[in-house]
Amino acid sequence: MTKKILYVIDGLEFGGGERVFAQIINGLPEDRFETFLATATNAAIQRSITARNCSFFPIDFSNRCNALNLLKLAGIIKNQQVDIVHGQGARAEFYARLAARISGRKKYVSSVAMPVEGYDVGAFRGFFYRVLDRFSERFVDCFLVVSSALERDMIQTHGVAAKKVVKIYNGIETDHYNPDAQEEGRRGIRREFSVNEREILIGSLGRMVWQKGFEYFVRGIPAILQEIPEAKFMLVGEGPLRRDMENLSVSLNIRDQLVFTGYRSDIRDMLSAMDVVVIPSVLEGFPMITLEVMAMEKPIVATAIDGIAEQIENGKEGLLVAPQNPQEIVQAVKRLLNDPDYARLLGANARTKVIREFSVQKMITQTIDVYEKLCRR
Missing domain, CATH: 3.40.50.2000 (Glycogen Phosphorylase B;)
Structure with a gap:
């Protein structure tokens, strides 16, 4: 049976997180996965998506506090019968984690490319992000980290159970970078x-x-x-x-x-x-x-x-x-x-x-393995 994955990222810039999500969405077998992307209107990531079966949903993550985002995401999850929500970025993830929770405890995957403590957003906003991140971590089924250092940080500093943390290195297109x-x-x-x-x-x-x-x-x-x-x-x-x-x-x-x-x-x-x-x-x-x-x-x-x-x-x-x-x-x-x-x-x-x-295909294969294990629980 086809599994439905909703990706949530603010998309306000086209950085490493957006690039990895595009790589995964484009690389998933279309006969096994249907994908949805909730991101900023006209976000650059949309232009990098080539998968035919990916549907886009505009979400305004530029506002720090917007309850409508939570309701919109919850509606997408319910209406599209999403199996897994996969998010990245403190601002987008806070809404996505709560939306997955109130929508019938959908499986949730969180990509961690940098600890929230390292965000260069100023003292007040940094504190605000850390509080929201720690509060909503309880709703995450699996944390995908990109390095051993982040794996240690999630376990030792954030207190996440080791069985919930999976290390998957980023990958690139070696045929293009030739x-x-x-x-x-x-x-x-x-x-x-x-x-x-x-x-x-x-x-x-x-x-x-x-x-x-x-x-x-x-x-x-x-x-x-x-x-x-x-x-x-x-x-x-x-x-x-x-x-x-x-x-x-x-x-x-x-x-x-x-x-x-x-x-x-x-x-x-x-x-x-x-x-x-x-x-x-x-x-x-x-x-x-x-x-x-x-x-x-x-x-x-x-x-x-x-x-x-x-x-x-x-x-x-x-x-x-x-x-x-x-x-x-x-x-x-x-x-x-x-x-x-x-x-x-x-x-x-x-x-x-x-x-x-560090190939893209290796990263995608490992990510699919995480999805399939979560769906079997």
């Missing part, structure tokens, strides 16, 4: 941003928020330029700290060497243009960008924080450095640039690992 198809993209991006083939391009990608640690990458640029004056640098992404990063580059007298691209959807081509990629994050769950860089066989310097340390083994698939440490970033970048054979070996190892451990 180094064999990067030459055209490399030439196009370098031409667009006036970087010639002789110049070394070192880049970093992500939303410009404090968790991504771009400040520490930017602060390391002058030291790299002292040894490699022909190097160019690129920051790909948009966010509230972009102006701060631009001002920092001016104060360090490196503005002409650092390109700010703004938001880009052509991440594969952006990576193709780069010779080394730096991921200077301070806080992450299990970042997709790391997997994309690894799949493209790009030499990578990343911080040794929870999540990333499960993706990269230092010295095998990339170089790990201490967070918030520009000096270590500089030394690691120089090491890769001074030893191109070693850099290529790390890149090749990284792609092999992604194909083996």
Whole structure:
């Protein structure tokens, strides 16, 4: 019998959570699952859904307190005879968890990509989110976490029973992120941003928020330029700290060497243009960008924080450095640039690992297993 799954996410941005939900919805066998998506009106995630049997329901999650959301979700669950509700994000999940509860105790799956304690939303809203999250956790049948660190956090800090926590790593499309198809993209991006083939391009990608640690990458640029004056640098992404990063580059007298691209959807081509990629994050769950860089066989310097340390083994698939440490970033970048054979070996190892451990199909298969076990209870 076909099982009906309702996915609930605010969709106010197209981040890792939205991308994972799109991957799952598109990858579920249509003869076994019917899917529904409750998200913001005209959310970007809708444009990523290719599954023919997915129905959309607009929900306004931009308002912090809206009882209509609870009633709408409960109505969807009842009218569509939903078997499992799968949610992500503190704001959307509070409504979804309660709606599943009042709609006849439907099975509920919660995806946790980052602990609510790590949300960058200010002290008052952060406290509010934590209270709502802890209150509604009792209505969750299974927590899907993306790293061992989050698994420990849910069990030890949140007090969730170990049997209710399942670790499933994020996956990416390794056929799309393929180094064999990067030459055209490399030439196009370098031409667009006036970087010639002789110049070394070192880049970093992500939303410009404090968790991504771009400040520490930017602060390391002058030291790299002292040894490699022909190097160019690129920051790909948009966010509230972009102006701060631009001002920092001016104060360090490196503005002409650092390109700010703004938001880009052509991440594969952006990576193709780069010779080394730096991921200077301070806080992450299990970042997709790391997997994309690894799949493209790009030499990578990343911080040794929870999540990333499960993706990269230092010295095998990339170089790990201490967070918030520009000096270590500089030394690691120089090491890769001074030893191109070693850099290529790390890149090749990284792609092999992604194909083996972090494929989309593996993630989908494991998620289906969770759904089927819940339905048998």
